[in-house]
Amino acid sequence: FIPPQVRRFFDTQLETCFERLFRAFNRYTHMEVHEDVQGSFRGNQMYRDVEMYLSSLERINESDFVRIQRCEEETSVTFSLPPEETIEDNFMGSRVWWTYHCQQNQDSSQHSFFWDHRGRREYNKESRSFSLKMLRADKERIIKPYLQHIICASKELERSNTQRKLCTNDKYEWDEVELNHPSTFDSIALSPDLKELIVRDLDEFKCGETYYHSVGRAWKRGYLLYGPPGTGKSSLIAAIANHLNYDIYDLELTSVADNTQLKSLLTRTRRKSIIVIEDIDCSLDLSNRSKNEEGSPNADGNVNMGVGEHKNSRVTLSGLLNFTDGLWSCCGEERIFIFTTNHKERLDPALLRSGRMDLHILLSYCTFPAFKVLAANYLGVHEHALYPTVEKAMQHSKVTPAEVVELLLTNKSCVQVALERVMAALDEASRSRKNYTQVGIFSASDVDSYTDVVSAVKFNLSDIKVPASSELEHADGKSAVVANGHGNTNRFEVSNGDAPNTYCRMKKPKKLRRLLMKLGRS
Numbered sequence: 001f002i003p004p005q006v007r008r009f010f011d012t013q014l015e016t017c018f019e020r021l022f023r024a025f026n027r028y029t030h031m032e033v034h035e036d037v038q039g040s041f042r043g044n045q046m047y048r049d050v051e052m053y054l055s056s057l058e059r060i061n062e063s064d065f066v067r068i069q070r071c072e073e074e075t076s077v078t079f080s081l082p083p084e085e086t087i088e089d090n091f092m093g094s095r096v097w098w099t100y101h102c103q104q105n106q107d108s109s110q111h112s113f114f115w116d117h118r119g120r121r122e123y124n125k126e127s128r129s130f131s132l133k134m135l136r137a138d139k140e141r142i143i144k145p146y147l148q149h150i151i152c153a154s155k156e157l158e159r160s161n162t163q164r165k166l167c168t169n170d171k172y173e174w175d176e177v178e179l180n181h182p183s184t185f186d187s188i189a190l191s192p193d194l195k196e197l198i199v200r201d202l203d204e205f206k207c208g209e210t211y212y213h214s215v216g217r218a219w220k221r222g223y224l225l226y227g228p229p230g231t232g233k234s235s236l237i238a239a240i241a242n243h244l245n246y247d248i249y250d251l252e253l254t255s256v257a258d259n260t261q262l263k264s265l266l267t268r269t270r271r272k273s274i275i276v277i278e279d280i281d282c283s284l285d286l287s288n289r290s291k292n293e294e295g296s297p298n299a300d301g302n303v304n305m306g307v308g309e310h311k312n313s314r315v316t317l318s319g320l321l322n323f324t325d326g327l328w329s330c331c332g333e334e335r336i337f338i339f340t341t342n343h344k345e346r347l348d349p350a351l352l353r354s355g356r357m358d359l360h361i362l363l364s365y366c367t368f369p370a371f372k373v374l375a376a377n378y379l380g381v382h383e384h385a386l387y388p389t390v391e392k393a394m395q396h397s398k399v400t401p402a403e404v405v406e407l408l409l410t411n412k413s414c415v416q417v418a419l420e421r422v423m424a425a426l427d428e429a430s431r432s433r434k435n436y437t438q439v440g441i442f443s444a445s446d447v448d449s450y451t452d453v454v455s456a457v458k459f460n461l462s463d464i465k466v467p468a469s470s471e472l473e474h475a476d477g478k479s480a481v482v483a484n485g486h487g488n489t490n491r492f493e494v495s496n497g498d499a500p501n502t503y504c505r506m507k508k509p510k511k512l513r514r515l516l517m518k519l520g521r522s
């Protein structure tokens with residue numbers, strides 16, 4: 001007998017009342033994440049994030065019911081929830097529960113569709129969703145950071161599932177190959193303190209997004225790796241890339257024509273990447289910013305900054321500085337710059353300052369702890385009767401890890417022989433260090449390549465600058481001889497256009513002088 005309008009009014013009122021009553025007693029709140037989004041072909045990204053995040057939770061393995069799947073070409077299996085199963089998660093001290101729902105769509109007009117890999121329209125006959133349950137009291141505090149945490153975790157998981165790249169530049173383009181370098185922090189021989197320092201620094205950097213932004217800095221870090229050849233600089237770069245799961249951009253500065261090209265290349269690097277410039281002192285004349293900026297105009301009115309064999313390159317030091325810590329450094333986030341060199345003293349202080357090269361890492365000759373790592377990796381031995389002798393020899397003598405590796409590798413079938421070979425190499429190195437002096441010969445014809453020493457020789461003999469710890473032995477307006485005390489070759493060669501600087505090791509400097517005079521005459 002009640003008219004429908006009145007009934008409807010009471011119905012809704014009653015419903016609202018019951019709802020309020022029910023909510024007042026319900027401690028939990030629920031949220032839903034559906035796979036499909038109306039009007040979007042690409043579906044709900046948050047659904048995919050949740051799906052990936054939940055499959056990574058360790059607790060999923062402990063569930064009574066789980067789905068196991070493996071895609072073609074994948075080596076690992078993934079776990080997921082079957083319909084109506086619930087999994088618990090903890091975040092910021094609170095518990096939350098996720099349940100997976102899957103319903104058959106009865107009405108075909110409700111079928112959403114997606115495009116398959118052949119570009120065909122496929123219909124979803126199921127509607128899938130996750131529901132999230134948490135305490136009402138926790139909602140305001142945790143919901144935003146929790147969802148953000150899921151997004152970050154799923155991005156990281158997606159990234160770790162995709163193949164990393166090693167890219168190198170060809171003028172404006174990056175060419176990519178798969179990065180499969182096996183070097184890791186376990187395989188690389190470094191002193192334990194140094195290893196710990198680097199790993200800690202990398203981990204802090206990786207989790208430092210909020211911190212970097214809060215202090216107003218671009219989220220990037222610079223490392224300078226320096227030291228003699230064969231001490232593991234390139235291997236360390238690969239280990240860093242493997243540790244962080246980043247791509248490597250190996251920037252070949254000598255094939256970059258100018259700063260515009262450099263800008264174009266660097267702005268097209270992806271985030272989570274390491275930008276490497278190997279042997280930076282050889283890539284370009286980066287020793288002096290003021291000298292570069294005042295470079296002499298060439299025929300087409302441009303300033304030619306390159307030297308020696310790289311005359312075509314017009315990348316300037318300031319162009320590079322701008323990217324490493326300047327206005328352009330904020331283009332692209334989460335990037336690490338790594339420069340390597342065998343001669344740190346040749347680099348401009350502007351390049352070395354904190355903010356550009358934040359950490360200067362010296363990779364030097366093999367120390368005993370580093371040797372033990374190599375011996376464990378290559379020979380599988382952790383202790384040996386010869387170890388104390390090797391340790392003692394290493395305090396007085398220098399061999400590079402590359403030399404040690406070679407000896408261990410070629411004698412891996414017999415530990416005793418391998419260790420004896422290493423001892424012999426140490427012995428040889430210590431004897432030759434006592435007897436020889438290394439000299440560098442710089443020819444006047446190579447005035448472009450070795451500007452500091454050579455142009456001084458050519459133009460003003462009294463102005464010759466030699467690197468610290470080196471000694472000028474001889475200068476005659478055509479060539480200069482500089483001795484620096486540690487040698488790595490016992491050949492004697494006279495420099496020419498193809499070999500602009502040549503080092504030789506001589507037992508008797510007097511004999512060298514006589515030889516030079518003879519060469520001068522001929």
Ligand SMILES: Nc1ncnc2c1ncn2[C@@H]1O[C@H](COP(=O)(O)OP(=O)(O)OP(=O)(O)O)[C@@H](O)[C@H]1O
Pocket residue numbers: 187188189190227228229230231232233234235236342374401402403405
């Ligand atoms: N610290 C190290 N730990 C393990 N292996 C090393 C180490 N240093 C060198 N090696 C071995 O020696 C070889 C040469 O090392 P790497 O190319 O990393 O040296 P580098 O310092 O980059 O030399 P260069 O200055 O000539 O480029 C590598 O194949 C690697 O196996």
Ligand SMILES: [Mg+2]
Pocket residue numbers: 233234235278
């Ligand atoms: Mg190298």
